[in-house]
Amino acid sequence: MYRSHNCGELRITDTTKEVTLSGWVQIGRDLGGLTFVDLRDRYGITQVVFNLEENENLCLAARKLGREFVIRVVGIVKERSNKNPNRPTGDIEVEALSLEVLNASKVPPFTIEEETDGGEDIRMNYRYLDIRRPNVRENLIFRSNLAVSTRAYLANQGFIEVETPVLIKSTPEGARDFVVPSRMNAGQFYALPQSPQTFKQILMIAGMDKYFQIVKCFRDEDLRADRQPEFTQIDCEMSFVTRDEVLDTFEGLTKHLFKQMLDVTLHDFPKMSYDEAMERYGSDKPDIRFGMEFVDLTKKAKGHGFPVFDNSEFVVGICAKGIAESYSNKDVKKLTEWMQRPQIGAKGLVYIKYLPGGQVKSSVGKFYSDEVLLSWKDDFDAEEGDIVFILCGEKEKTQKQTNELRLEMGRRLELMDPAEFKPLWVVDFPLLEWDEDSNRFHAMHHPFTAPKKEDEERMLLGDHETMKNLRADAYDLVINGVEIGGGSIRIHDRDLQSRNFDLLGFTKEEAEDQFGFLLGAFEYGAPPHGGIAFGFDRLCAVLNGQNSIRDFIAFPKNNQGRDMMIDSPSYIDDEQMKELSLKTTIEK
């Protein structure tokens, strides 16, 4: 037997018991006649004490233990004289009677502590040491508990978890697929799913009524810090539902998870149309923890002889509270430069400072009288001491830039309270986006999204130009400016689906080749259905007020898609290549 107790459970009520503990040496300290060892496992840390006078050999053996040695100790639980109130086991210590080294350890290349001295790369190389750090360990436990809560809630709502296949079929639509060469069907490939989208729709047509799955998905995209080639979704689909029934169900799930995991009670989630979100925040995932909403100045700003505004499609401003005096010209200049970086691409930044005593200072004071500028004050609900920033240009671009500015000012003014959670449903997205480059429509959500009921007939019969204004019965859940997930009511009618493929530039043959099984299935009693998918990694991060999903993945890949620890991907045998009927065009 390796242990009678774990390292986190002994208490003052256990004193005088003989116990066996196993774990890792967190740290050892020699204090004259006593040697203390902090013994650590997943559950906690227990202090073990070795007495030089009472058992010299044992104590000398303990002094030889290095950090991260794995040991087994038998001893007696004693009350500590100097208790440690910060540790659940801090009232006791174990006086060692025997010691066995189960495995030695080299000196680890970084400290196994919450605040470690190891950089990202070395921690990923030695991920098994990294996970021993309490914060990483707790992230993984949190993730596991979140999955337990999610499954319990959905099962309780009548959802059935169905495993959909991982080896599926490549479709050029959407992001790039990872593919898997088939040995038995030489020259052909499976693809790894970007999502179980078509399978969950097939399950609705199969009458499963309520489906969910916590499922790995794959995208061969160029990676950013917050993207992984494999990621996890809470994937759901329901039959015979309207949009609001879907939203209610997953609002219920979200509230449940916040309550269970954080003891946070969320109020009912507001709904906002895509158009309104763009008008008020310039973003389809606004952070509504703070205001600083857009004020459209296009009409008011024109006609005063300032050619930049006069020639702009769109002029928009936001108001930052209370910094008119503290923000120097240099600060504004720096902010302007930040906005002019290629990532944002603003041409310039106009400011108006509303100063105490009714004074106004502005970078466009030459063109606008104080009276005019003061007349805009109410539009922003501005007070003396506030500063207004104004951007202009093409509408869509300017909205995006102003969104970046708003978020940056929100950060600088610390308006995003990490302890506050503000969920929002964004609804009524456009169905199709016109892409100038490829001269065709793209699906804003995906090709299976239904138009809103009232747009159905127009979609089937309308002329091409009016397709740009079709609204989708699609929705996103946004919390604190992060998109947790999204979904839609799906098309369940063959004609409508064919029309959509048509609009998206599929030929009849391509549509049949790639999605023939789904089109066929629509002809055998497909029920109305809709669903949603939440990014599970993202949800973990947001619940913990963190930005990086990588911290919640046990074995993440780096930005080159490599697993640093196992050193993958790697070259394979010529024999394997031959069996797969493959050749590489690269010189090794």
Added chain:
Amino acid sequence: MYRSHNCGELRITDTTKEVTLSGWVQIGRDLGGLTFVDLRDRYGITQVVFNLEENENLCLAARKLGREFVIRVVGIVKERSNKNPNRPTGDIEVEALSLEVLNASKVPPFTIEEETDGGEDIRMNYRYLDIRRPNVRENLIFRSNLAVSTRAYLANQGFIEVETPVLIKSTPEGARDFVVPSRMNAGQFYALPQSPQTFKQILMIAGMDKYFQIVKCFRDEDLRADRQPEFTQIDCEMSFVTRDEVLDTFEGLTKHLFKQMLDVTLHDFPKMSYDEAMERYGSDKPDIRFGMEFVDLTKKAKGHGFPVFDNSEFVVGICAKGIAESYSNKDVKKLTEWMQRPQIGAKGLVYIKYLPGGQVKSSVGKFYSDEVLLSWKDDFDAEEGDIVFILCGEKEKTQKQTNELRLEMGRRLELMDPAEFKPLWVVDFPLLEWDEDSNRFHAMHHPFTAPKKEDEERMLLGDHETMKNLRADAYDLVINGVEIGGGSIRIHDRDLQSRNFDLLGFTKEEAEDQFGFLLGAFEYGAPPHGGIAFGFDRLCAVLNGQNSIRDFIAFPKNNQGRDMMIDSPSYIDDEQMKELSLKTTIEK
């Protein structure tokens, strides 16, 4: 709103309520002035009645409904005059007030009933219709519930579910890997995991203590009826455990699942060594629902002038009860032919019939006197009316053949009660198997399995010949002759692991290249650990007394590894091939 109730929940207490139901038309019947429609969804079937006299148009519309049409009906719940006691909703019917066709259906290519007229291929092509059949649907629901129960039990025992990566590294050991070409690392490949083996060991080294995962695994093997290229495991690992602690934990899980899912109470599972299982049953996964155990006749049968037995390494018999008189010579001849088929490969079959009145009849009566044959009767606990079958040859081959005979006789005599469950732990497997062809050892379980404690030193220091007798600390759970899963205590010492790789024919470079990360991890405080994996698909089948795992997989692949419904695998674009730096050596 599509429905106020589902099609399985209305009862006599709901009469007079106005309800809305949606579902599929199972069947319609016209009985003069009344038209009945059985409306079906996942939850059940409700009878809807249309009255020609009261609402002619509605009734005429109902008469046009075809099988599998999707409809919405509003109506009033009424008590039925002729109740259907076989249906939970059989006390009521819904008198229709309105009817809407939500989607039409072509006539399905097979009947949507438990006993369908559709063959395997057509059902797989139209899997969405196949899943509408109540037995397939219930299999998937059973699977979902089994996962819920498994997770609840393991979470309750302190196990953490950790998702291990799907894109890992190819290792030539074991079965063939599916591989995934990397675009970002041109010429290199990921592999899909055959199991998360190394990752779960890394998680133990990382201090996670108790890990589990219900996880997809992949093997590119030539497929048999009961194999799938992707399958699901309940995968577990524990630290600081002895073998019996692992067995107790998963015996507990198994008992829990049988109780929860079937209300079956399993008694404590016996343990049997591999050697004993081979001696008594000629199999490492014996079905112990019935006896018919092997009796070793090698000594007794020799020296009587029968050259076939005299020249055999091994002579073994089993006793089939009560068929001595009913089994004619023709029956025995047929059985002999069955045993001589190439799949089994027996050279012949000797019988002894113990007939009423002390008579004996045997195919080797020429060589053995009645007295001798009668003297063997007690060895078999045989009675008058029993028949003994005897096989001989090389020991291992003969054991396998006799195992086949025993199972066949068990089937013929109906000794395997499908309602009875007899679990068994088979333990102490050989560590290594000598392979004559490749002139090297193979790991009987896998290369990470530890030898039994008492064999450790011999493994490190002994000469090559003695390696054949090393025992592994490995175990399998067998229920009714089906291997549910297996596992082992793992090596956690670098030297012992290196020695094992060495014995398995790895060069130092190969071991380092493929498993360097694990060998390295062993040097940083690897705890003693062990684990197990259950085949989840198989467990579903065994719990339902069924043979095929395919019936418990939503979208199985056929024996060519193809998904018939989506028609995958398939060819991919030249553009995709180019991006992956790949060429096929096959002409399309």
